[in-house]
Amino acid sequence: MNKLLEVAMSEEWFEKEGLEQEPAIWEDGIRIDTGSGKFEWWYFDAHLDDGTTVVAIFFTKSYANIKVPLTPLVKLSITTPEGKTYLKLIEFPKGDFMASDKQCDIKVANNWVKGDLKTYNLHIDFEEISADLQFNRVVPSWRPGVGKCFFGEAKKEFFAWFVPIPYGTVSGKLKFEGKEHEVMGTGYHDHNWGNVPLTKVIDHWYWGRVDIGEYKAIFFEMISAKKYCYERVNLFMFAKGDKILIGDGSKLTLEKSDYITHRGGKKYPEQLTFHWKDKNDSIEINISNPELIDDRSLLSGMPFLKRKIAGVVVNPYYFRFNGKTEININYKDIKENVKDKSLYEIMMLK
Structure with missing residues (x-):
């Protein structure tokens, strides 16, 4: 691999990043500041037993324009077995955003997600559609090396990826089409952040x-x-x-x-x-x-x-x-x- 691009896998990188081989709870907390030139998001998806699919994402800002200051967004997408999608992507004032660096504990207005690598509870309510879901990990948390790919000789610009739940079970409630639905299925959660426009x-x-x-x-x-x-x-x-x-x-x-x-x-x-x-x-x-x-x-x-x-x-x-x-x-x-x-x-x- 050329010197301008490096996936950080060596023991030296683990020492630099202060990481162990086994991921720790704090790694799914906020990992980078929310100022201009930085981005971060927490992604969840679920495939439910009735054929419904769900995608939920908490963003510090849109990855399409990371030059802006903190501009929190929350996305919820519910697709029915028939293929009809209900989608909301809402931007919130920066004062509505809170995040812990000790674990995944993200709040954007009345929407939130909290977890400890093993179990996550997620709540998003957009009136017309909402989700109250619990994700329980089955496959252990994983990251490739320290989870960062560095760009450039200085090794300062990076895109990072961590997968707290490669595979797990999901249960809870969804609301769409004016009805509440009890659901069960399987799910996934990953976490990305970086300091360079993708x-x-x-x-x-x-x-x-x-x-x-x-x-x-x-x-x-x-x-x-x-x-x-x-x-x-x-x-x-x-x-x-x-x-x-x-x-x-x-x-x-x-x-x-x-x-x-x-x-x-x-x-x-x-x-x-x-x-x-x-x-x-x-x-x-x-x-x-x-x-x-x-x-x-x-x-x-x-x-x-x-x-x-x-x-x-x-x-x-x-x-x-x-x-x-x-x-x-x-x-x-x-x-x-x-x-x-x-x-x-x-x-x-x-």
């Missing part, structure tokens, strides 16, 4: 998670910006039951084929194949037949004139899919083939 350092990324029977996986491929020679960063976690078997993404590669042209002008692959290989051990994840469940321009929230001007230079887009998934496992004494669907996203920042 559009400056990243061209695009692929992220997804797999939950098939007793096997759980998280995959991530980030392609850096032209300045960093489009260098790739691959991260990977693979678990069986409540045990993480693989946490090293350096041996992961991604093949893409059969591109589809979207109406927004972007192309995305219909076929993804992730290969992880270490000597005689291998994991292969094949994803095909993507079902598009979310697609939006990242310029859509801008005023009309600014959007037109920006669109001349860039066309950033976000896509989220459910895909037909097959995993071929040849790891130590595990020889198995499993199939189902999985959730993944493509973020195109250019």
Whole structure:
């Protein structure tokens, strides 16, 4: 990997960051100040037994414009089994934001989330839609190395990622369509922060998670910006039951084929194949037949004139899919083939 891009994995980095190999509760508290040039968010999603999906996010500001001071946002999205989505993204005054550095304890007006890596309780109420959910961890908390990717020789600019709940159970209540719904299912929680505009350092990324029977996986491929020679960063976690078997993404590669042209002008692959290989051990994840469940321009929230001007230079887009998934496992004494669907996203920042 070139010297302009480094995933912080060495023992030296653990010493510099003051971290142990096993994640601690405070790591899911606020990790960076909320001033100009910094960003942070706490992301939760749930796939419920009745087919409903939920995404909830607490932001210190929009990652599309990190030059602003603290501008807290809360997002709640509920998609029914029929495919109808109820979405609210609300900006709040900075005085409504509070966050602890001791654990995940975030409050934005009357919305909040609090947890200790093992259990999280989340409350968001936007009148028309609301969520009161509890997330309980099954797979141990995980981060790749110290959880930071550094850009530039000075190693000061970074994008960080921590996954307190790679896989867990979810229960609670949702309100939408004027009714309250008791729900149960499975969930995920991660936490990102950084001090550099993502559009400056990243061209695009692929992220997804797999939950098939007793096997759980998280995959991530980030392609850096032209300045960093489009260098790739691959991260990977693979678990069986409540045990993480693989946490090293350096041996992961991604093949893409059969591109589809979207109406927004972007192309995305219909076929993804992730290969992880270490000597005689291998994991292969094949994803095909993507079902598009979310697609939006990242310029859509801008005023009309600014959007037109920006669109001349860039066309950033976000896509989220459910895909037909097959995993071929040849790891130590595990020889198995499993199939189902999985959730993944493509973020195109250019």
